[in-house]
Amino acid sequence: DSGSCRPKSRHVRHCHLRVIDNQNLTYLVYFRNFRMPLRLDIKRKLTARSDRVKCVDLHPTEPWMLASLYNGNVHVWNHESQQLVKSFEVCDLPVRAAVFVPRKNWIVTGSDDMQVRVFNYNTLERAHAFEAHSDYVRCIVVHPTQPYILTSSDDMLIKLWNWEKQWLCQQVFEGHTHYVMQIVINTKDNNTLASASLDRTVKVWQLGSPTPNFTLEGHEKGVNCVDYYHGGDKPYLISGADDRMVKIWDYQNKTCVQTLEGHAQNISAVCFHPELPIVLTGSEDGTVRIWHSGTYRLESSLNYGFERVWTIACMRGSNNVALGYDEGSIMVKVGREEPAVSMDVNGEKIVWARHSEIQQANLKAMPEGIEIKDGERLPVAVKDMGSCEIYPQTIAHNPNGRFVVVCGDGEYIIYTAMVLRNKAFGTAHEFVWAQDSSEYAIREGTTTVKVFKNFKEKKSFKPEFGAEGIFGGFLLGVRSVSGLALYDWDTLELVRRIEIQPRHVYWSESGELVALATDDSYFVLRYDAGAVQAAREQGGDAVTQDGIEEAFDVLGEVHESVRTGLWVGDCFIYTNSVNRINYYVGGEIVTVSHLDRTMYLLGYVAKDNRLYLGDKELNIVSYSLLLSVLEYQTAVMRGDFETADKVLPTVPTQYRTRVAHFLEKQGFKQQALAVSTDPEHRFELALQLGELEVATTLAREAGHTQKWRQLAELATTKGELGLAQECLHQAQDFGGLLLLATSAGNADMVRKLGDSAESTGKNNIAFLSFLLLGELDKCLQILIDTDRLPEAAFFARTYLPSQISRVVGLWRESLSKVSEKAGQSLADPKDYENLFPGLTEAFKTEQYLEPERRSQLPASAYVNIPANHERNAVEEMKTAEVSGRFHYRPPGVAPEDHLLTGAGDEEHSTHTIPQADNLAAYSYVLPPTQLPAAATTQSASAPPPVTSQEDDDLDLDLDNMNLDDIDTSFDSWYEPPMPELEPEVKAPPTTVPDVTEQTDLKPLPEPVPG
Structure with a gap:
């Protein structure tokens, strides 16, 4: 009989046995002791x-x-x-x-x-x-x-x-x-x-x-x-x-x-x-x-x-x-900087090579009671396992963790993981494990790939386009100049050829997902084993020279360089070129941590909820990564919401917000609102979903001005004006409140807003509020109080001529503090009436419009009110004066001293507001009345000029002025008067008062409250 025995050294290439007798055995051994080159890139x-x-x-x-x-x-x-x-x-x-x-x-x-x-x-x-x-x-x-x-x-x-x-x-x-x-x-x-x-x-x-x-x-x-x-x-x-x-x-x-x-x-x-x-x-x-x-x-x-x-x-x-x-x-x-290190599937032992020495670290043997912090070096006990006969460039456990392979110097050696006993060896440039723990493949040169089962060669083939690299997992991957070819482990039939050249291929545990990492990006694909089986059964055109087209679906491409990676469920965890730990799930990228140096993923231990990494010096660190979070995200991506609901209670509270962000990006905002624990995130979600009640509660808890403003905008959009008013008030948004009050036609609200704005120093809002209400005295006082005296003077000239002298006096006093000469150059209308033609009509018009400014009309009357730019207040005053509906009362004269003889107090002492059933009642001022011909031709001589005994400097300044170029009338500010309406005249005046001058004194348009 003759047979062979397994050599115990990788250098023994042939070993023959010959039986001499039952007691004595003779071995003839041929040694070929040589080393393959390092093959360093x-x-x-x-x-x-x-x-x-x-x-x-x-x-x-x-x-x-x-x-x-x-x-x-x-x-x-x-x-x-x-x-x-x-x-x-x-x-x-x-x-x-x-x-x-x-x-x-x-x-x-x-x-x-x-x-x-x-x-x-x-x-x-x-x-x-x-x-x-x-x-x-x-x-x-x-x-x-x-x-x-x-x-x-x-x-x-x-x-x-x-x-x-x-x-x-x-x-x-x-x-x-x-x-x-x-x-x-x-x-x-x-x-x-x-x-x-x-x-x-x-x-x-x-x-x-x-x-x-x-x-x-x-x-x-x-x-x-x-x-x-x-x-x-x-x-x-x-x-x-x-x-x-x-x-x-x-x-x-x-x-x-x-x-x-x-x-x-x-x-x-x-x-x-x-x-x-x-x-x-x-x-x-x-x-x-x-x-x-x-x-x-x-x-x-x-x-x-x-x-x-x-x-x-x-x-x-x-x-x-x-x-x-x-x-x-x-x-x-x-060479490659990535260390030769591997963790077994149970996450208990880590094996690495330090030069040619093989060492092992047992994570279970760490001191009891030690607090493990993210990123800190773990105090692991290192055990020397022995020396390797080759220089290890890669080390990898098989899927069940029983064996570990060392590859380098153009050779590989398979050891038992526990005691480093030699199990098999051979020549190979690369070695990869299949998903089946007993199956593996090697690459010899750039042309041949061999597949082994139970340490025996099963098949050998030469890929059509050569073999520059091989990858393990659910399918056998072969990289060539034309791309990546994926083969079935059992039949070595081509499943699919993909036109990219990845550096790494990572398969998920289920075999449904695969990540192909190139130099500058990675692709996530879904593998459909059912479609592959159906295509093979169908045959014909279903299987092309590039394989089965339906075998893979591209789920996404991410432009990041993957250094190392692994799958946990449907989550792809990886380290990138900028030293971050990220994971990809459902198109979303979540950053776990930023690293201070280059680290390499070793594995994930589910029972510890920790991710383990090592660096070039073989320091082992870990980071917390909850399995419940990954399982929940995996269930959501699979559409299994029943499982997701069961997993959610196991997710700690501090991680709920991360889950909520994931749900939001997947489009499940209502669920994200229910899951999130971050008030900021919940408020944003409530706004997006239009949940006013939830958003209001969160805004009250936070008390932030910006939140109230955002909520006010949403409430206004949804027509909840009461809530909008509350939000704007909480936010102290006076501009928004003014817009809301004027839009609603709420005069009381405008008034309160004006008072509140004035007390808090919001002068612009207060000014506009009082102007809309016709409370011109308050507007003037705001300008004076804020030291806007030039504006106050022009405001008085426009709206309150009776206040001109007072304001000019204040202006002159303030200006004199800067320049005495400049202060004296200001002309007061009471002293220089000749410089202000039409001033008397301005006084009369102010008094004529005063009752109307205090009146408030409903917003519904807007359609029947003539536009402000179509009116001529001076002409209206003159018409009312001619018709007897208005009598001017000079300043300082009591009303009873200025009544016309034979006329009742009620009729002639003041300007009366007409009844609401009259069309003219919807106007601030009565429509102008057509003057009699006699009245239009009658005129009064201008008052004699008033001379003043000022100092020579002031006279000189006034003499040098070109007063003819100064347009003091209101005509340059105003549009042509509105078309005349035919008012209902109750009683013609007994006498027509004199019209002293036909100069049009046109005030600025009056606002319409509401």
Whole structure:
């Protein structure tokens, strides 16, 4: 018999068994021990052409790259915006060293003038400068914890400077016999540093000791560069020299463990990457070579045509690498920054890879009673599970959480999740799980996809347009140059081809929804499995070369870049490129939290109502996200309101408003009003729904002026004038109250409003209210009280001629305080009657209109009242005077002294308002009566001019006036008189009084109350 056994190592490719006898077994094993390449993606992020770059550095928190130039300048580039953000003119000689000091907001430079300069990169001011060496300054490093910088120079010295002691030189390291080209501090021991010198040695120093601990010799020419290995598993140093060799040293055994050859010119820069298992070397041959730090195999060689390479800079926590060349600087991103980490389906254990070490964190083992706050690092206990034989680039649990797969170096290994026991392995560029926990697929190269079931290969196929990427879930997704093709896991039949190239595909737990995330947006689609089954049964035209058209419906597109995502019910939760946690449900995007750094979703634990995330340093944080809220929103989106009503009582009160906003955006405003607990939101909803009673209650509780105004507008729209009046009163909206009172024709309301407005200083509203009521004395007094004396004078001239002298006197007194001469130039009509022709008629007309101003007519009389612009008040007064219906009573004369002989007091003492049954009763003044011919021809001589004995200056001013150009009549303000009506004249006058002058004195139109 013959058979095969499962190898326990991924390096064993064949294992045959031969049975010798029942007791002895012989195994013949063939080993193929090799490693696949890392296959790291390398993308150029910034290209900055400039003069020769001698040094580069990266800022730990800002997206900045620092470059010091041979021409004496220092540039700071933003590698995200591709912009030069800062520039410093340091000196006229080469600046060979420049570093960031983030804790002090500094840039420290060293140049060929032997000076060290310190600049504040916020203000661009030079903070300090001093001469550090007696020759060129070659390198500057900053101590990670102490206030120190160390400098090396062509004077063969290394010096330590303390900036807290006025840049005191605290220590000098002597021992090199040639230029000291570079120094570097040990990341595992901050008190140790190494130096590279052209004396062909690497020396290791201890802070506090002026002599070196030991010297590493082996290079045949001068050593230009040195760096420490950042991991804790190897005590290694790397050095590069003019002998074109790169050597890796064990500084504990003081031996050379590896020599890297391949560069064609001097080695100018070397670097152990702090995050990736790679070594970077730069040479004057213009290339940057990337080597595997475990196998020392060459992984990639970069040549951007920028001539010689001078410097390389990396930074912990970032995959960015800065390169300095003869013709500028370049930044590249090596590999993926997303950590290799995965959470099981139960949300209990998190597995991650730190370099090649696999570790596990148990969320259930956190200390009891600890208060978990959103965004705070969780104190999880970390357990070492063992070392992985490949460098993990991705880690993923299968759907039931029993297995975990590690993929990297072009291979995959499936382990048991509990004890990291090897279950299966193979070569693959990508690995994805199906929804069925026992099924998975791998991609080999760009042409072949294989599907496995229970760790055995089930099918293999070559997609029509190739395979650049694969995605797991309910359907097997294959990305190619033509788009995304989705296949059935069982039959590998094409379900649908979609013409987009997503970076990620996320399926919901039910398999009904899927999110396709591209570089700058994502699409949410609904998958109809029933339509797919029906199309397959129907056959024919239902299945095209692009699959089944009815398989997917597009629900929405959101222009956001998804970094990581997952589904909870019908809610798609994701982190975006601007570090926010959002979730999408029903076309609405809800922000859960803003993040202070880049985070990656791990999973959602329903029993804890918490969302777990991790960062690049594998710190685990969580945020509260209620499952009841997500379930309620899911039920609403599915139209299952019965379930939604059952879930709603489980939603805490503080989250009801968020649910209400969701309902509002879905168009369920009535339900949103019932659910919301935020008074502001409920008030807005009540206004939108026209719920006056609810809105009134909320407005009374809030007591905000703006709410009363909004409610008043709604009440007016709905015809609830009583409520509108109350709202306007609560809001102290006098303008609105005036509009409402005049619209309703409520004179009492206008009067009360005028009094209230006057008492609260709302003078415009008070003035207009009294003007509408005909209470002109109050209008005049408001103008006087507000020191609007010029306006008061013109108002009196127009409406109250009897008050002109009083107002002019006040005006003159006020103006004299500013200019005595200007005050005296004001003419009082009683003193200069010759300057005011028609003044007597104005007095008479004022007295004639006074009873009518006090009368109030119903608004219904408007249609029968002549328009104001059609009337001539002066002519009406004269007609009434001729007909005997009006007798002028001069100021200061008692009514009984001015009665005509033979006429009754009742008839002749005052102007009588006609009865309501007469048409003229609807007018403020009686219609004009046709004058007898004798009356129209009769005229009186003008009164003699009044002379005044004023001072010479005033006379001179008056003489210089062109009084003929002053139009003092009212004709220029008024329209032609209204057509005459034939009034009913009860009794003709016994005598016709004299009409002294035919000058038309036309007052401004009178308002009609109501």
